[in-house]
Amino acid sequence: MDPQSREFVPQQTRKIGVTRRSVSGFFPFRGIKSIEYESSLERDFLVRTEFSLRVRDIVPQPAQIPFVTSDGQTYVYPPDFWVRFDDLIPPTLIEVKYKTEWQDSWRESLPKWKAAWRYARERGWQFRIVDESRVRDLAFENIRFLQRYRSTYFSSDAVRKLLGLASDLGTASIQTLLAHYGNVRSDRSDNLQLIHHLLATRQLDCDIGRPLDGSLHVWIANHGTE
Numbered sequence: 289m290d291p292q293s294r295e296f297v298p299q300q301t302r303k304i305g306v307t308r309r310s311v312s313g314f315f316p317f318r319g320i321k322s323i324e325y326e327s328s329l330e331r332d333f334l335v336r337t338e339f340s341l342r343v344r345d346i347v348p349q350p351a352q353i354p355f356v357t358s359d360g361q362t363y364v365y366p367p368d369f370w371v372r373f374d375d376l377i378p379p380t381l382i383e384v385k386y387k388t389e390w391q392d393s394w395r396e397s398l399p400k401w402k403a404a405w406r407y408a409r410e411r412g413w414q415f416r417i418v419d420e421s422r423v424r425d426l427a428f429e430n431i432r433f434l435q436r437y438r439s440t441y442f443s444s445d446a447v448r449k450l451l452g453l454a455s456d457l458g459t460a461s462i463q464t465l466l467a468h469y470g471n472v473r474s475d476r477s478d479n480l481q482l483i484h485h486l487l488a489t490r491q492l493d494c495d496i497g498r499p500l501d502g503s504l505h506v507w508i509a510n511h512g513t514e
Contacts (some may be wrong), residue, residue, distance in 0.1 A: 291411035291412070291413075297345060297347060297372065298347055298350040298351060298370050299347070299350070300324075300347055300348055300349050300350065301349055301350065301351060301352050301366060303324070303349075311325075311326075311327055311328040311331065312324070312325060312326040312327070313325060313331065315331060315334040315335075315338075317334065317338055317346060318338055323346060323348050323369075324348045324349070325348070327384070329384055329385075329386060329419075329420055329423060329424075330368060330369075330384045332423050332424055332428060333369075333382070333384045333418060333423050334346070335428065335431055335432070336423055336427065336428055336431060337369075337371060339431045339490075339496065341490060341493060341509055341510065341511055342373050342374045342376070342377060343371060343372070343373055344372045344373060344374060345371070345372040346369055346370065346371050346372070347369065347370045348368065348369055349366045349367075349368070349369075350366075350367060350369065350370035350381065351366060351367060351370070351381070351407065352364045352365075352366055353365045353366070353367070353400070353403050353404050353407045354403065355399045355400040355402070355403035355404075356399060357396075357399050358399065363400070365400035365403060365404060367381040367382060367383050367404055367415070368382055368383055368384045369381070369382040369384070370382070370413075378412055378413055378414050379411075379412075379413045379414070380408070380413060380414040380415065380416055381404055381407070381408045381413060381414070381415045381416070382415075382416055382417075382418055383401070383404070383415075383416070383417045383418065384418050384419075384423070385417060385418075385419060386419055386420060387419040387420060387421060390417055390419060401415070401417070425497070426497055426498075426499070427496045427497040430496050430497075430499075430500050431496060433484075433500065434484055434487050434488040434500075435488060436488075437481060437484040437485040437487075437488045438485070438488045438489060440481060440484075440485050442482050442485060446482060447482070447486070447491075449469070450465075450469055450479075450482055450483070450486065451486065451491060451492075451508065453465065453468055453469055454492060454506065454507065454508055455508050458507065459505050459506070459507045460505065460506065460507075461502060461503050461504060461505050461506075462480070462483055462501070462502050462503070462504050462505075462506060463502035463503065465483065465506065466479055466480065466483070466502070483506065484500075487506065490509050490511070491508075491509055492506045492507065492508065492509055493506065493507055493508070493509040493510070494506045494507070
């Protein structure tokens with residue numbers, strides 16, 4: 289299949305073994321597939337990636353890219369992830385690395401990163417290096433906060449009424465949504481937890497990079513189509 293096709297999904301080319309120097313494991317991506325990671329930063333990247341409704345799929349260790357070092361030696365570089373987004377963003381090869389690591393080794397790493405950039409460009413993809421400044425930010429803290437509400441129980445009637453109100457309002461601040469919904473249920477704390485639950489379960493959407501306060505605007509989540 290043509291790598292530039294929307295249906296193309298690369299296969300994992302390298303299994304991650306047990307390592308003593310970092311955290312490794314499996315991330316249950318949307319309850320559909322297990323994604324291997326080999327550092328806590330990669331795990332946190334997956335937390336952020338899973339939350340984004342613009343992300344359609346993710347594959348760990350998606351390629352083995354040959355590159356030649358300055359002394360003429362040939363090696364193979366496996367990027368950490370391949371991420372498929374919606375139609376507005378091209379698929380992207382991702383290298384997840386701590387800032388101090390890529391800054392300290394950028395001269396040695398430049399040949400493999402250039403090879404990855406060329407490999408991605410030939411396929412209509414992008415290549416990005418992501419460090420903790422792009423992972424462990426306010427958006428990540430908000431996602432972690434919302435996770436505690438994923439399994440909180442609310443009646444189907446309460447969920448239906450709040451989603452119906454959100455649909456009627458279009459885009460509204462949490463404060464506005466609470467004010468309107470207060471006519472249905474009087475407990476503001478419970479109502480706020482319900483909003484958090486709907487955000488956590490991706491039934492409502494928001495700009496997750498903004499503070500989770502009353503001024504945050506929310507709307508019905510658009511999951512798009514495959």
